[in-house]
Amino acid sequence: AQSVTQPDIHITVSEGASLELRCNYSYGATPYLFWYVQSPGQGLQLLLKYFSGDTLVQGIKGFEAEFKRSQSSFNLRKPSVHWSDAAEYFCAVAENYGGSQGNLIFGKGTKLSVKP
Amino acid sequence: EAQVTQNPRYLITVTGKKLTVTCSQNMNHEYMSWYRQDPGLGLRQIYYSMNVEVTDKGDVPEGYKVSRKEKRNFPLILESPSPNQTSLYFCASALAGKNTGELFFGEGSRLTVL
Numbered sequence: 427a428q429s430v431t432q433p434d435i436h437i438t439v440s441e442g443a444s445l446e447l448r449c450n451y452s453y454g455a456t457p458y459l460f461w462y463v464q465s466p467g468q469g470l471q472l473l474l475k476y477f478s479g480d481t482l483v484q485g486i487k488g489f490e491a492e493f494k495r496s497q498s499s500f501n502l503r504k505p506s507v508h509w510s511d512a513a514e515y516f517c518a519v520a521e522n523y524g525g526s527q528g529n530l531i532f533g534k535g536t537k538l539s540v541k542p
Numbered sequence: 543e544a545q546v547t548q549n550p551r552y553l554i555t556v557t558g559k560k561l562t563v564t565c566s567q568n569m570n571h572e573y574m575s576w577y578r579q580d581p582g583l584g585l586r587q588i589y590y591s592m593n594v595e596v597t598d599k600g601d602v603p604e605g606y607k608v609s610r611k612e613k614r615n616f617p618l619i620l621e622s623p624s625p626n627q628t629s630l631y632f633c634a635s636a637l638a639g640k641n642t643g644e645l646f647f648g649e650g651s652r653l654t655v656l
Contacts, residue, residue: 435582462645469632469647470585516585518645529598530575530636530645534584 428453428519430533438539439507447502447536449517458520459500460530461491465513473515476500487511512540544569548633548648555623556656563618563651565633571646572638574616575600576608578629579650585632591616592638623655 429452439445451457458477462470474485481493491502500517514535521528546567555561567574575590577600587600591610605627607619616635620627630652634645 432584460644469649470634470645471647472644475644529587529590529592529600531587531601532577532585534582 428457428521428531430517430519430531432515432517432533432536434536435534436537436539438541440541441509442506445502445504445507445511445538447515447517447538449500449502449533450498451500451517451519452498453519453521455522456495457522459491459493460518460520461485461489461500461502462516462518462532463487463513464516464535470516473502507538507540509540509542512538514538544646546633546635546646546648548631548651550651551649552652554654554656557624558622561620561623561653563620563631563633563653565616565618565648566614567616567635567646568614569635569637569646570613571635572613573636574610575634575645576606576616576618577632577634578602579632580629588618588631620653623653625655627653628655629653 431450460475461473464470473489474483476483476493484490489504514537516535517533520530549564572593576588577585586602588606589608591597633648636645
């Protein structure tokens with residue numbers, strides 16, 4: 427079965443600084459990979475996803491993520507953080523059944539705080 | 543409007559009193575799933591369903607039941623709730639099949655068991 431690890435529980439960055447949130451997965455083949463964001467009191471919203479092809483994927487709100495097969499990682503990045511990016515971020519992995527998506531599993535999340 | 547609807551949004555109940563949290567989606571999605579969210583533990587999957595009459599356990603199924611008799615509905619049943627089931631619950635749905643992926647979430651149901 428697949429699993430997801432987000433090593434950082436809580437990260438604080440200054441507004442305007444760059445951001446990288448780490449995500450490592452365990453899966454026998456190339457999985458489907460996702461990043462979701464949850465603002466306080468809200469449900470989860472998809473930021474970006476990777477299925478195949480270009481390993482650098484662009485998402486909404488200026489976020490990007492890079493799939494590195496050799497490191498089993500899918501880290502989320504943003505060059506300049508805005509105060510409105512303060513939220514909890516979840517990495518997720520889904521099984522890849524020959525192109526069809528299976529069950530989705532989430533990491534424990536990384537809470538991002540932004541200093542003015 | 544495409545949406546996943548959960549009810550109730552908030553509920554306070556007592557130990558042992560059976561309750562059902564409903565989940566309905568209007569997007570004709572095959573895949574549906576229930577998660578609970580607790581501080582420091584992230585989202586843990588309770589049960590999921592790949593299609594009608596097909597359900598499977600997630601990571602934390604104990605104390606919960608589900609059914610998938612119709613494509614649009616996926617109720618979560620707590621036969622005898624206990625205080626350790628106090629949590630925020632999310633229902634989600636997605637298209638199955640190739641390269642789909644995006645989960646659509648309900649707004650959450652906050653359950654307190656006294």
